[in-house]
Amino acid sequence: MDKTIELVNGVKDIHAMPSVIVKALNIMKKPTASMKELGDIVMYDQSLTIKFLALVNSAYYGFSQQISSISIALSLLGMTKVKNIIVAVAMKPMMSNAGDKELWKHSMRVASGCEYLASLTKVMDADEAFISGFVHDVGKMVLHMTNEKMYAKVVAMADEGVDIITAERKYFDSDHVKTGSLLAKRWQLPILLANVISYHHAPSLSSIPVPCNLICLVDKLVQTHYNPDSIDKDFVKTLGIDFEDLEELRKIVLQKAEVLINELS
Numbered sequence: 001m002d003k004t005i006e007l008v009n010g011v012k013d014i015h016a017m018p019s020v021i022v023k024a025l026n027i028m029k030k031p032t033a034s035m036k037e038l039g040d041i042v043m044y045d046q047s048l049t050i051k052f053l054a055l056v057n058s059a060y061y062g063f064s065q066q067i068s069s070i071s072i073a074l075s076l077l078g079m080t081k082v083k084n085i086i087v088a089v090a091m092k093p094m095m096s097n098a099g100d101k102e103l104w105k106h107s108m109r110v111a112s113g114c115e116y117l118a119s120l121t122k123v124m125d126a127d128e129a130f131i132s133g134f135v136h137d138v139g140k141m142v143l144h145m146t147n148e149k150m151y152a153k154v155v156a157m158a159d160e161g162v163d164i165i166t167a168e169r170k171y172f173d174s175d176h177v178k179t180g181s182l183l184a185k186r187w188q189l190p191i192l193l194a195n196v197i198s199y200h201h202a203p204s205l206s207s208i209p210v211p212c213n214l215i216c217l218v219d220k221l222v223q224t225h226y227n228p229d230s231i232d233k234d235f236v237k238t239l240g241i242d243f244e245d246l247e248e249l250r251k252i253v254l255q256k257a258e259v260l261i262n263e264l265s
Helices: 004-009 019-029 035-043 046-056 070-077 079-097 102-121 126-135 140-146 148-159 164-172 176-186 191-199 209-221 233-238 243-264
Strands: none
Touching: 004 140, 004 176, 019 035, 019 079, 035 046, 035 070, 035 079, 046 070, 046 079, 046 243, 070 079, 079 102, 079 126, 079 140, 079 243, 102 126, 102 140, 102 209, 102 243, 126 191, 126 209, 140 148, 140 164, 140 176, 148 164, 164 176, 176 191, 191 209, 209 233, 209 243, 233 243
16 A cells, blocks of 8 residues: 555645745746845745855855955845855755755755756756756655664665665655656645656656656766666766766766855755
8 A cells, every 4th residue: 555645645744835935936936036036045044044155165166356245145046046055055954954964965966966967958948947856855854764773774775776666665665856847736835846856766657758858867976886787878968978978977967066065055
């Protein structure tokens, strides 16, 4: 019997999306949205302000001058990047509670890698690629919070080479794709994000396969136990990337992601 609904209903801590994210998303939905409205969310939160200034002055964005004004920092980043960073920072406590920080770090690596590859290949908007990569594994929060020790067994199986979905179903009668899909519906996430969450392990089943394929590729690239044989060579070819260059690409992605993780930690 599939236990997805029971699992999601049983975890009270993630029934609601953090309020700061809700505010940011609501502002972005408005046709007349202004940077001031989004900036107010950041400027009245000391932690967010510090993280934005650290990030805008980091090697991740590589601006030539030192920036000490939050309003200048926000204008340099742009509205969508500001929204993405708000989401990443606000989700950190929730993801850390659900994965001993590793889930958040992995999500940041995939987000950074997707942003980089999207900028390189132009297969999708880089800012959309970032947020898509960040939320792809959100369903893992449910499984980890349901039973931390049991999820450790799932991780151990995955480390031994067992498919993560197979391992999750063995212990939970569900998986992070199903729990994530249900969360996406309850949080009323945009179609793109809902698709990425639902199909990043099976991109061909999505009505928008390119973003799902991109997330699937980067997800595999940044794994600790990276296995080149698991990569879809046909998709890599469509990106115009030589398969032999993937190891170098992996190093670049991990280095860029580490800068971002350090600044937002």
